[in-house]
Amino acid sequence: MSVEAEQSNNTTFSQSEYRRITTIKTSLNGIGWKENYRATLNEFVCSVNDLVTHGFAFAKFIFLKEFNKDGEFDFNKYVTKAFFQEVLLALVDRKTKEGRLAEKTRDIRQLINTYKDEYIQVSSYIPITLTNAQQIAFYEGTKIHTAYINNVAQHFGNRLRMFLNLISNKKEKIENMTQEMKSKGFTDEEIKSSVRTHITNVCTQLKLNVSAKKFPDIPANFLDKKALEQLQQFLDVYPEHYKFKKDSIYYDVKSSPQNHLRAFYTLAKLCEERKNKSFTCFPLRTSFVPCYVTIDAKILNYHILKRKSFPVGQKHELWKQVINYDCKAIKYSTTMNFEGTLDTDGVGVSLLKQNFSPDRRGTLNVEGKPLKADNDEFRYLESLSKKELDNTLKKCVLIDPGRHDLLFCMHEDSSIEEKKLFRFTRNQKLVETKARRFNKLRKFMKPAYIQELEASLSKIPAATVDLVKYTKYIKRRSKVSQPLKRYYSSEGEFLDRNIGYVYEDSDEDDPAIGIDDTAAATDNICPKPAFECKKSKNKLGTYLSNLRYIHQENNTQIQLAEDDITQLNTVIQQTDEILQKPETTEEGFESQISIVKNLLEETKAKLPTLKFRKMKLQSTINRQQSEKRLVNALKAKFGEDAVLVLGNWSASHVKFHEPTKGKGMRKMLRNEGFEVLLIDEFNTSSICPECNSDLKKFKTIENPRPYRRSKMLEVICHGLLKYEYCIQILVVGIFHLTLICL
Template identity: 35%
Template sequence: MQANKSSSKAIKEAIREKIYRPCNQVKLAITKKEMPEVGLLDDQSRTQLNGLLSSYPEDYTFQKNSIYYDVMASPKNHFKAFFRLAELSEAEQMKQFACFPLRTTFIPCYMTLDSKIIHHHVLKSKKNPKTGSKFETWGAVVDLNKKAFKHQGFQKSLRFQGTLETDGVGVSIIKQNTDTSRKSPKPNTEKKMDGNQIEHIEGLGQADLKSTEGKCVLIDPGRRDLMYCMKETSTAEEKQTFIFTKNNRSKCSRHFRYLKKRNQPFVVQKAEAILSRSESNSVDLKKFVQYIKTRTSIKNILYEYYENETTKSKETYFPESEFDFRVDQKCNLYYGNLFIARIRGFFSQPENYSTDSSVKSQLYATYLQTMLQQKHISERLDDNEKSKVLGLAKEMYRRPQQSNYKKAISTALERLQLLPFRKLKFSSKIFFDQNDQKLVRSLKAKFGQDAVLVFGDWSAPNVKRTGLLST
């Protein structure tokens, strides 16, 4: 049509007629568990769709006559259809549908601990816990008088009810305003109302709508541009827009991936390369069995590496390596790739200004002492390791001509080159919280303190809220 110089309006109308309308007809038919009209799909597609719909019992009907609603209301009734959809995706070599998502990471994740787990697995009691004894159980392993366990929230209604989550490094104490006991009645506590209640704009009265004139910021949520914001007073000449992209959110996670890849030892790279050849999300039995066998063959290497914060690995990850100190242009001191501290008043790379081995040895020993004084370094080494390293540094200072001391120190401090993976995950969480606060400040600076944010309704995973908000 473009070659025939058809108008853009005619082209759009043809696209709607030939593509969008048939697709919508197929979609609407499937939502009602019906086969689309003949001619909308070819024979192969109809066969595949028939196989998908036949995974439901003949007398099964979707709630509210919609597959979308029924999937959310009763997901267990759709497992066979999920499996069939995953089979079709794999057979057609399309992006695979995660039918049964698995946790494939070797970095320990958060797990839930409740009073029953503490009673049986921490206190090693074989008797069943008594009813109402959960706080006695927890009191045997933690100090419930600590600040972290104190009541919080409106009228101190948020209380520790016997559940926390931990990954072995960080801990999240779960507090709630209802008791976990199923037998006790729910307390009739009043909810505190604030001025930032989310409302749907069509539910506002004329007076409320009048009060928002000139303040509304229209926000279109998307996948690349997570938030495209435009104030209602914006014009073509004076644009009042603000774009918050996915790139703004992914900087921290990308940094984590790059850091992880750059510092990865060869033995770990090799193990992960072997594992990457098998498919963890395949629904083909032979392929999945092969994945399990492959994972089992390399699990010890990867578990030791990714659990280095709480376990001592027997593996030597950087054999024959000699890590040295360096100072970058911003006066940041590094030991290999490990950040130590920012040194004020030092010039970049001062060790390059002397060829005297005794001066270099003295500088190395000074940097080593500075490193061991840093809290984030000191807590990763025990007293014996520190004494050994300082002893080697003294010998290096006394005998600067011998070159084997630096290698011995590098071997003793090898574990410092391993990333604290669980702490990095927590730092990513902190970053996202800070990123949210920065977004709020940016919106207020751009559109004013009294701006009213109007979100378009869209149920994508990256949309937290829909409706009307007030900043």
């Protein structure tokens, strides 16, 4: 995996003259990290992870306090690397010398110190002792700043469109118009046309006007008084003289995200005022699994080797005391070499290798090599010249990306008689990467007390921009963090379940939770799982499937004694018999539920905790191997010189679905040596390729979603289309251009 960037100038450089940085994914064993330094490394990683977690939380606390005090707080001014570095240093137990400080630094420290004591009291945070922490703050503060900028750049457009749909009541208006027209006997086509004219097109015009920083010119009464006030409040965030690049807020937020930070906060606040679900305006680190930490020679010297002075110019000598320079990942080569910087979470390692010596003076070094950039642009098929098109003859593979079939491929020579097809499905990816197995392990192996603590924490949304709610979230997190951090940071350890830790909340409606798997009045602590509300038989079946999954795991068979395995087999067999007996009463189900549930918790207590960080590393390795298998399969099926023509389809994230790779998939295929082209597939699913007329759905099938059949038994088939005046049926597949003659 390479990370490359380009310095724009008119000079032409050969491949060897470019500066390149490559990241190699491996493990501590892969770089030969010495055993006597592993405990020190793990302690350091956990300490820095705790520091950065509180750094994210403290920064948000400061911003909300300032916004609560002054609505005109200059948010953009303080979202800088220097600010977040000072935030992290403020949370370290160290002596500071004011001395001669720059005015900007003095202003930042004054703002931080105003709220430092209050945050420490609210969060019950004890500043950690971390000498020579400036280098750590530099790296981790940069990561926090990057998180803020990326959050705005990636999500601002979607959140703005969501807000505009919200204030215009688009969903309710469409539902009301549809029901009213159906009751009057209008056809589906007439309803769709009316909705498009009176609602959808108006909403689109509203978004275009706001994008150009114009007050919307839309029909009267389309927006109510409150909606108009909130829209004006959002537009007033930008100064009058500020112009969006290319007259588009969506383009401007991508090119200059730092200018839209305060507007993003305003969006979050307005959405929350409308009782809509909160979204992340201020990034937080909510995971209790330790994250990657950057370590260079200076950090290694002070925090791993525990030296008091840094020997300048001896970084490789320092690293040789900890890692093995003869291992494959680090071994010297004539091109790319390890120059003393890596990232690690105590298990996995991201090793940085480069073809130039690092220089403290900035991006240029003594060799004067520019950085080479990855080209993110992909050419469209129709933009090729006649000569280039001739070169692709008999080589093109048409690929339709999607959610279920991540890639559905067909060679241009494919026919009904001799099909040349290839599919890469989401299910295949989940199996190869073991993502589904890891998710089940995390879910089924989680002890009951951990589930209760997480459910208690989830009562308060971390994304809220309400200061009172956020303060309550910080308090709640501080009270549940100790057992959660211990559970998620341990790697395959046996935890003592009899620790006398008790979670107590000052709220009367939230009683104590014990860490020894017992709880006082737990019915009021957290929402019960969905299966708790079903009949006893279904609930027993769910517990049985959980128990059976744990029983089938290899680690269970290794760790448990023979008597425990026998007990598991007996209970599973008894539960199967009870479920199959039609005469079993509710009392019988409830009695067996108690037995299975207790056995589940007893079995989990006898097993070591999951290795969460190792699973994270394994997931990355599995993904890379899966991609390599995909590339090899494509080359074997279509040849080494195949030209891949992908549809330019893309989709945003959807609930309960894994994100679908678009640009990432194209870049991966191109990096593996394929020539990748795009084709515009707009309307190809809706128009007949023979006569360019509109297609219609026509076949009724059983609802493919079993849980919805009670309300809608039959639905119209989505993928099968026809044109009324053609004698052909169109099966919409690869770019929906394949005709099957009847």
